[in-house]
Amino acid sequence: MPATFVPGNGPAVGDGKNAAAVATTDEVLARRLRDGDASAGEELVGRYHQSLMRYLHRLAGSDHLAEELHQQTWLSVLDHLERFDPASSAGGFKAWLFRIATNKANDHWRSHGREKAAKKGLKLVTDAQQPPASHKLEGTEQELKLRDAIEKLPESQKQVLLLRYYTGLKFVEIAEVLGCPLNTALGRMHKAMIKLRQLMEE
Amino acid sequence: MPTQLQHLQNNEAILLMYLGGELPPGDRDEVEQMLASDPNLRGELDALRATQEQLTGFFSRADAATPLPLARPVAVRQVSRAIRQWQEDRAGAARAESRRRIRLPWWVYPSAAAAAILAIGFAWMANHDWRFSIPPDQQYADPQQPNDVRGFPNVGPEEFEQFEYARALRRSFDSDNSSLPIGREEADQLLALSEPTNTIFPPGLDYDPLPSSRP
Numbered sequence: 206m207p208a209t210f211v212p213g214n215g216p217a218v219g220d221g222k223n224a225a226a227v228a229t230t231d232e233v234l235a236r237r238l239r240d241g242d243a244s245a246g247e248e249l250v251g252r253y254h255q256s257l258m259r260y261l262h263r264l265a266g267s268d269h270l271a272e273e274l275h276q277q278t279w280l281s282v283l284d285h286l287e288r289f290d291p292a293s294s295a296g297g298f299k300a301w302l303f304r305i306a307t308n309k310a311n312d313h314w315r316s317h318g319r320e321k322a323a324k325k326g327l328k329l330v331t332d333a334q335q336p337p338a339s340h341k342l343e344g345t346e347q348e349l350k351l352r353d354a355i356e357k358l359p360e361s362q363k364q365v366l367l368l369r370y371y372t373g374l375k376f377v378e379i380a381e382v383l384g385c386p387l388n389t390a391l392g393r394m395h396k397a398m399i400k401l402r403q404l405m406e407e
Numbered sequence: 408m409p410t411q412l413q414h415l416q417n418n419e420a421i422l423l424m425y426l427g428g429e430l431p432p433g434d435r436d437e438v439e440q441m442l443a444s445d446p447n448l449r450g451e452l453d454a455l456r457a458t459q460e461q462l463t464g465f466f467s468r469a470d471a472a473t474p475l476p477l478a479r480p481v482a483v484r485q486v487s488r489a490i491r492q493w494q495e496d497r498a499g500a501a502r503a504e505s506r507r508r509i510r511l512p513w514w515v516y517p518s519a520a521a522a523a524i525l526a527i528g529f530a531w532m533a534n535h536d537w538r539f540s541i542p543p544d545q546q547y548a549d550p551q552q553p554n555d556v557r558g559f560p561n562v563g564p565e566e567f568e569q570f571e572y573a574r575a576l577r578r579s580f581d582s583d584n585s586s587l588p589i590g591r592e593e594a595d596q597l598l599a600l601s602e603p604t605n606t607i608f609p610p611g612l613d614y615d616p617l618p619s620s621r622p
Contacts, residue, residue, distance in 0.1 A: 243490045243491060243494065246486065247483050247486070247487050250482060251479060251483050254477075255479070258476060259475065262473075268476035268477075271476045272476055275477060280489055280493075283490060347465065348468075348469040351465050370462075375427065375429050376423065376427060387415075387420075388415065388416045391416075391419065391423050391424065392416075395419040398458050402461055402462065
């Protein structure tokens with residue numbers, strides 16, 4: 206069995222249960238949540254807390270923004286839960302959740318770009334109010350280096366890499382989450398891996 | 408028969424899929440044959456695997472040293488509040504929707520339509536002469552029958568009284584004057600009174616309130 210970058214190596218998703226079983230359980234929980242069972246929602250939030258928060262944290266590069274995106278992601282999940290169809294979504298609830306999270310991050314960057322242009326380079330209030338993600342990480346050189354290296358990756362490569370590592374989704378599912386062809390997702394992944402390794406070795 | 412390999416554009420894509428264990432068995436066997444016969448490809452695979460392991464190590468160590476921005480209980484609490492709010496909003500929206508769409512029994516709609524048609528019909532009849540719809544033999548009053556006002560729907564109390572006078576006169580004169588309860592002057596007076604009423608008697612009845620046979 207060849208070594209893999211993600212599955213089995215990333216943060217636990219579904220407490221280490223069989224992926225298919227987790228997907229089924231997620232769907233059941235999602236249906237229960239849709240039917241008004243708040244505890245099912247809490248279970249889902251708890252289950253994906255670590256992987257989703259890590260993904261958003263790496264993607265956003267700040268604690269505050271990761272928290273905000275986490276909240277927005279779940280609000281969006283609630284808003285669109287009626288339309289969630291496990292049968293038509295490859296990767297099930299997990300892929301759907303991370304697609305929403307990725308879209309929320311993209312929305313933020315688009316809006317961030319507009320705000321930046323409007324303010325002519327003035328720093329965003331949210332950034333100014335919050336300490337950088339590295340604030341709590343004094344002494345963790347590895348973390349700082351990885352964070353800087355990830356920051357230097359193009360957004361599209363960063364998303365594939367982080368989705369692969371933090372969700373354990375298959376490349377086919379990642380391609381669907383990002384709305385791109387499989388070969389594109391694989392190309393981005395390959396470039397991201399090579400570039401990240403170079404940056405980490407500098 | 409390989410199915411997915413033919414869709415992958417280059418070696419990097421094939422090797423990534425191979426490393427991820429995402430190729431179907433047939434494709435996987437073919438890649439292993441290629442690796443066995445191509446040292447360069449095997450070198451690429453080894454380099455890619457080493458990079459994966461290196462990056463996995465970077466991520467693992469960095470994550471281990473980095474607390475999550477939001478603790479799990481706090482995150483769950485935050486989202487729980489949002490879920491409760493969402494449930495309340497949804498219940499409110501459902502209540503509003505059900506109020507908007509009160510479902511009536513099926514028979515209400517045809518009944519309402521029938522009532523509307525009747526109301527329109529009555530309104531039309533009140534404003535139009537609808538006597539044409541009465542069969543000819545029933546259109547006019549039978550002079551032999553007291554209080555028969557068929558054909559005279561608009562006869563008011565006053566006209567009806569005159570009408571009755573005229574009937575009384577006729578009956579009196581027709582019975583050979585023997586039971587005439589009034590004198591000549593009074594009869595003239597009554598006939599004068601009944602004059603407007605005569606106009607409502609059917610044409611061709613040839614009713615003469617003062618027949619020539621009277622004394």
